Amino acid sequence: MENWDEIRTAYQVARLGTVSGAAEVLGVHHATVIRHIDALEKRLATRLFQRHARGYTPTEAGRDLLTVAQTTEEQFAQLSSRIKGHGETVQGEFIITSVGGVTGLLVPVLAEFQHRHQAVQLRLMTDMRIFRLDYGEAHVAIRAGAAPEEPDNVVQPLIRIRYGLYAHRSYVEAHGSPASEQEFAGHRFIAAETEGSRAPFFRWLRDKVAPDQIVFRSTEPAAWNEALRQGIGIGFLPAWEAAANSDLVEILAPRPEWDSPLWIVTHVDLHRTRKVQAFVSLLKESVRTWPQCA
Amino acid sequence: MENWDEIRTAYQVARLGTVSGAAEVLGVHHATVIRHIDALEKRLATRLFQRHARGYTPTEAGRDLLTVAQTTEEQFAQLSSRIKGHGETVQGEFIITSVGGVTGLLVPVLAEFQHRHQAVQLRLMTDMRIFRLDYGEAHVAIRAGAAPEEPDNVVQPLIRIRYGLYAHRSYVEAHGSPASEQEFAGHRFIAAETEGSRAPFFRWLRDKVAPDQIVFRSTEPAAWNEALRQGIGIGFLPAWEAAANSDLVEILAPRPEWDSPLWIVTHVDLHRTRKVQAFVSLLKESVRTWPQCA
């Protein structure tokens, strides 16, 4: 039962009773319809229609095909409208993967997105490994560092996060506060786990301090944050996050060279969809209300 | 949602995850698969798959299509086996149309047919008008008289019914029995309603007797029979039917010129089916057990 098009032609013939009518509905020549029927009957080794001068009358097999194909056409029509509507309306699952450090900024945007589009189910994936937009693992990704250059991904700049060097009040009370990087000797620092971290401020830090000065390492940005609050050492923090916590003391003010650019990355196949576009535009819009960052 | 073949192609791609695999299953070149997907996505204005070097990953729309097309394929497969089996097994409705006079011979054959093939539902149509084998009104027809010459119908001779002229004993006791057609004057006859009856014995009768001698006319052969038994007049009867009734007196013995040939007529589109063949062969076989007729 290969060649579904022939089934479709046979269905129209069975429905309308004439080859000519079916040809008109299908938008093909009636000769094509005849050939389709002939081929299908030959393959099934059964007559589907009785031919006469007034048209084609379906046999029992033809009537059977009629009912089956009728539901098929309905199913396909529903599928079509569902798919077409799917691209235009914002609904269904929506998967975002992002770097760990920006969840505090991202979640309010997601809340607003959910509020605007009640029919979406949100999934935020922040994990060690980089989720691939290929393979359909996520609809959009928030990436940090150098601009991603993966093919088939459309990359848009989102914002530059200003990073400063901060410590908890308790740390400053215990160890003092270095006025510049020349006074870093003897101080304790917090950094990322991976040596080859792409964050510019971590590369800067690696040049300025000895490895044994970094007393706390973690892959998880939330852990850096917590370690900082516990007074374990001096560490980088987004300026907006430090400003929200009065217990944190600014060691060194943010510098442009420490800025971490954020990127919105979407797969080219999904970038045109209304759902993705709705989220991206909302995200860009929300970013403008973050004056502490830009 | 036209072009069901493209849906089928997309279904296989969604199922297998790769263009190459789908191409192999479908028995086409992988370039064709790519073109089908491209065309379908363009028509739906939605991406069904995310393309990457390892294959095609279905999007939500693609997964939706997958489930719909999966049931479609199952439905078509069942339809196919049903239709193919339909041609080989004897089951379903079986419609016979026949001239009215032979039901007494036909019904036993139908009973045997039903006994052999429990899965058939028999319908015997004996009506004024001639049912057309075109339009699917019947599977086989038993026709009488001159050989039908309708196109697209396969005509086979079945048997020649011997007709004689009979009357009920009560009629003979009241009016006597003519020894030959020369003594028909004053006798009463039973004939068909239609003037242009194709039965040869009625044409013969029309030449021998005056119109007002025909005192009973009916379109229904069973009515002739009954009228004969009631002693209304002299009428033609199949020899076998008269022989079964001892109250009937033979007026004139059957003559070859009165023979009414019966024909088995089937539509060419249905003639090859096993169901029709089974019935036709059974009918021919049964006919040999009617020695009174031939």
Added chain:
DNA sequence: GTCTGTTTGTGCAGTTACGCACAGAGAAAG
């Protein structure tokens, strides 16, 4: 009866779609 409209059926010409070959890109293995 003739005429008209509709339908099926077929040979021929054009066009679309297919198969083929090759290129390019990742991913996995050594």
Added chain:
DNA sequence: CTTTCTCTGTGCGTAACTGCACAAACAGAC
């Protein structure tokens, strides 16, 4: 890092399919 394999993607020639035109047959109207 290099090699190898698999899979996708595209230009080109061919083959299959489609559209066209015409013929034939039939039903209905007049």
